[in-house]
Every structure is written in structure tokens, then in C-alpha cells.
Amino acid sequence: MSTIVPLLLVTPLIAALHIFSDSGYAEESKLQLYLHAFYAKIEPGFVWLIDKLLKSRILGGTRPGRFILKLIGKALWFLPHGVVIDHEAALRLIDEIPEDSHIAVGPCICKMGIGAKAEPYYTDMVIMYGASAYKTAHPDEFKFLTKEEAKKLLKDFRENNLVHEVFACFRSKNWAFVICNCDARYCIPTRSYILTKEGVYPGPLVAQVDFEGCSGLKDCGTCLNICPFKAVSSNDGKSNVDVNKCMGCGLCTYRCPRAARRLVPRENYDPRFLPIEHTHPWLVKKS
Ligand code: SF4
Ligand code: SF4
Ligand code: SF4
Incomplete structure (x- = not known):
């Protein structure tokens, strides 16, 4: 009260x-x-x-x-x-x-x-x-x-x-x-x-994965474990980014041991x- x-x-x-x-x-x-x-x-x-x-x-x-x-x-x-x-x-x-x-x-x-x-x-x-x-x-x-x-x-x-x-x-x-x-x-x-x-x-940024560079969620899975927003899913066993959930924090890009992730500009970003x-x-x- x-x-x-x-x-x-x-x-x-x-x-x-x-x-x-x-x-x-x-x-x-x-x-x-x-x-x-x-x-x-x-x-x-x-x-x-x-x-x-x-x-x-x-x-x-x-x-x-x-x-x-x-x-x-x-x-x-x-x-x-x-x-x-x-x-x-x-x-x-x-x-x-x-x-x-x-x-x-x-x-x-x-x-x-x-x-x-x-x-x-x-x-x-x-x-x-x-x-x-x-x-x-x-x-x-x-x-x-x-x-x-x-x-x-x-x-x-x-x-x-x-x-x-x-x-x-x-x-x-x-x-x-x-x-x-x-x-x-x-x-x-x-x-x-x-x-x-x-x-x-x-x-204003969003994560993107290099499919070839990713060693797979089973072997690695670092991005899956670290993402606070549950924006990582599987694409044939490799990492995939759900752009609607990714907030662009970049924790996964920093931690990826294969440098297979990067941040790119988000489409239609609202900069208000x-x-x-x-x-x-x-x-x-x-x-
Ligand atoms: S951290 Fe990198 S190598 Fe590991 S699963 Fe994610 S994208 Fe693949
Ligand atoms: S750093 Fe700020 S928004 Fe984040 S948890 Fe603490 S008070 Fe909340
Ligand atoms: S940039 Fe942040 S929110 Fe987006 S997938 Fe990576 S850890 Fe998750």
C-alpha cells in the first residue's frame, strides 16, 4: 500500500x-x-x-x-x-x-x-x-x-x-x-x-547463422543454452534463429566457438x- x-x-x-x-x-x-x-x-x-x-x-x-x-x-x-x-x-x-x-x-x-x-x-x-x-x-x-x-x-x-x-x-x-x-x-x-x-x-540488430560453419546443436549447443529469449531452434540439427524472438543482444555471437553467428540489421526496425x-x-x- x-x-x-x-x-x-x-x-x-x-x-x-x-x-x-x-x-x-x-x-x-x-x-x-x-x-x-x-x-x-x-x-x-x-x-x-x-x-x-x-x-x-x-x-x-x-x-x-x-x-x-x-x-x-x-x-x-x-x-x-x-x-x-x-x-x-x-x-x-x-x-x-x-x-x-x-x-x-x-x-x-x-x-x-x-x-x-x-x-x-x-x-x-x-x-x-x-x-x-x-x-x-x-x-x-x-x-x-x-x-x-x-x-x-x-x-x-x-x-x-x-x-x-x-x-x-x-x-x-x-x-x-x-x-x-x-x-x-x-x-x-x-x-x-x-x-x-x-x-x-x-x-536494431538480429542474429544470423552460417549454416555450414555451425557444428550442430548436439555437438555444441552453446547458443541454445545461452540465449535468454529462447530464440534458438534446430534446422536439421544445426542452429537456427527465430527472428521474431531474437532481441539482438549478441550473447550468442560472442560465445559461438566457431564464429558461425553474426549480428545483422533487423528488417523494418522501428527506431522510436x-x-x-x-x-x-x-x-x-x-x-
Ligand atoms: S554456438 Fe555456434 S557452433 Fe555452436 S551450435 Fe550455436 S551456431 Fe553452432
Ligand atoms: S539491470 Fe535494470 S532492468 Fe535489468 S534486472 Fe537490474 S534493474 Fe532490472
Ligand atoms: S542475439 Fe541474443 S536474443 Fe538473439 S539469438 Fe543470440 S542470444 Fe538469443
């Missing part, structure tokens, strides 16, 4: 700001910053609530229940949107952050909200106004980073098979505020997506929620 009341009060305000504002990098107003800091404060409670809904046997375990969850996902349309990105795109985004802006890292709010202590725990990499908002909300938990420290951490996260997800606010895709590094077992947006196709969206000019600049003309 202590979470629901502030959420009901603050969500319409955040929604209103996201609908009517279309500001770019580092142009947020004090009110936007204050509201987001407030949201960051109550976010663990929000995560706790969504976790309960996802785990509910009636909601998460039945078709009508999943339909209701999908409607809730649609209703949260005005809250920030997550897009999966590959590792190189995450490094590029860090490079593109203006020098007078901040980067900080703090605890994974999903793990904090559901009380999971699994390592790595400090995986929320907040950027630009997100760094100011989360540093205000959780001053002892978030620590500022240099760009080099941030890029090194992103590499560590990839070694731990975490998926990079950029969250940005509605309409203004340049209003990106965090690069989350997610473990699908705990991540609320990823779990929501797997159940309802809402909460997080595919990135990603600052694509900073993450995948060569795709801008095509989008």
Missing part, C-alpha cells in the same frame, strides 16, 4: 511530462529530475509489486491472466521503455555521452525489489540525467564512474552473460537514462516481455525508442 499510493500520484505526472516533452540530451527540467528521483526512490516497491503479479498463478499462469498482464503492460506505455542492444552499441553510447554529463553505477533495482542477492549485484549503469536522479534517490548506493571505468564494467557484464538494455523515456528517445545489464532470471522487464511481449523491445544515431549511426540513413 505504501508503494501503490505514491505510484498512483507520481505516474500520471511522469506520463504527462513524457507525452509533452521532447527534450534531447541533458536538457531535462528540474521538475523532470525531481519526479524521476522520486520514482527511483519508490521503484523497488514497484518492482516488488510487478514480481508478485508475474508470479501469480492466476495472472502469470493462465491465458486470460497473461492478457490482463499485457493490458497492464500497455497501460504502462508512458513509463520508460527498454530496448536490447549489443555490446558494441553499449560501448558506443558511453563514448557519445557529453563530457559535462555523468555516469554512475548502483544496485540492480529488480534484484533489490525482489530481495535477490545474486552477483553481480551492481549492474544499473545510469547515464546523464539518470545519473543525477538515481544519485539523488540513493546517494550511498550509486557511485560515479569515468567513461573508461564504465566501459570496463560493461565488458565484465558481458563476461557474466548479462544483456544490455537501454531505457529511455516516451517520445524523446534521446532521453536515455540507464544502460541496464540484466539477468533474465530476475529482470522484471525481461520476464514481462517473455510473458506478454511488453516491457522491453528488440534492438533508441537513440540510434548514438548507438548504430550507420543505420540512421536506412531508418
Whole structure:
């Protein structure tokens, strides 16, 4: 209850700001910053609530229940949107952050909200106004980073098979505020997506397999085991990518021992929620 009341009060305000504002990098107003800091404060409670809904046997375990969850996902349309990105795109985004802006890292709010202590725990990499908002909300938990420290951490996260997800606010895709590094077992947006196709969206790239190069799922199967989105299936015993499920995280391409996988541009990609000019600049003309 202590979470629901502030959420009901603050969500319409955040929604209103996201609908009517279309500001770019580092142009947020004090009110936007204050509201987001407030949201960051109550976010663990929000995560706790969504976790309960996802785990509910009636909601998460039945078709009508999943339909209701999908409607809730649609209703949260005005809250920030997550897009999966590959590792190189995450490094590029860090490079593109203006020098007078901040980067900080703090605890994974999903793990904090559901009380999971699994390592790595400090995986929320907040950027630009997100760094100011989360540093205000959780001053002892978030620590500022240099760009080099941030890029090194992103590499560590990839070694731990975490998926990079950029969250940005509605309409203004340049209003990106965090690069989350997610473990699908705990991540609320990823779990929501797997159940309802809402909460997080595919990135601009998609995996492709070289049929001849693949040694077969029985002999290898690395991609099958590592894919968090169950996008790998069999094609005559070789690996196959289901493009409708592949989110373009690139974990399989990084881990494939035969270099038989690569990321290629996704057809008909909708770039509304990603600052694509900073993450995948060569795709801008095509989008
Ligand atoms: S979206 Fe990912 S990194 Fe961000 S809080 Fe959730 S699990 Fe943690
Ligand atoms: S990881 Fe590479 S070699 Fe192994 S099954 Fe997948 S595509 Fe084939
Ligand atoms: S197939 Fe590869 S790139 Fe696509 S979601 Fe799975 S691990 Fe990520």
C-alpha cells in the first residue's frame, strides 16, 4: 500500500511530462529530475509489486491472466521503455555521452525489489540525467564512474552473460537514462516481455547463422543454452534463429566457438525508442 499510493500520484505526472516533452540530451527540467528521483526512490516497491503479479498463478499462469498482464503492460506505455542492444552499441553510447554529463553505477533495482542477492549485484549503469536522479534517490548506493571505468564494467557484464538494455523515456528517445545489464532470471522487464511481449523491445540488430560453419546443436549447443529469449531452434540439427524472438543482444555471437553467428540489421526496425544515431549511426540513413 505504501508503494501503490505514491505510484498512483507520481505516474500520471511522469506520463504527462513524457507525452509533452521532447527534450534531447541533458536538457531535462528540474521538475523532470525531481519526479524521476522520486520514482527511483519508490521503484523497488514497484518492482516488488510487478514480481508478485508475474508470479501469480492466476495472472502469470493462465491465458486470460497473461492478457490482463499485457493490458497492464500497455497501460504502462508512458513509463520508460527498454530496448536490447549489443555490446558494441553499449560501448558506443558511453563514448557519445557529453563530457559535462555523468555516469554512475548502483544496485540492480529488480534484484533489490525482489530481495535477490545474486552477483553481480551492481549492474544499473545510469547515464546523464539518470545519473543525477538515481544519485539523488540513493546517494550511498550509486557511485560515479569515468567513461573508461564504465566501459570496463560493461565488458565484465558481458563476461557474466548479462544483456544490455537501454531505457529511455516516451517520445524523446534521446532521453536515455540507464544502460541496464540484466539477468533474465530476475529482470522484471525481461520476464514481462517473455510473458506478454511488453516491457522491453528488440534492438536494431538480429542474429544470423552460417549454416555450414555451425557444428550442430548436439555437438555444441552453446547458443541454445545461452540465449535468454529462447530464440534458438534446430534446422536439421544445426542452429537456427527465430527472428521474431531474437532481441539482438549478441550473447550468442560472442560465445559461438566457431564464429558461425553474426549480428545483422533487423528488417523494418522501428527506431522510436533508441537513440540510434548514438548507438548504430550507420543505420540512421536506412531508418
Ligand atoms: S532492468 Fe535489468 S539491470 Fe535494470 S534493474 Fe532490472 S534486472 Fe537490474
Ligand atoms: S554456438 Fe555456434 S557452433 Fe555452436 S551450435 Fe550455436 S551456431 Fe553452432
Ligand atoms: S539469438 Fe543470440 S542475439 Fe538473439 S536474443 Fe538469443 S542470444 Fe541474443
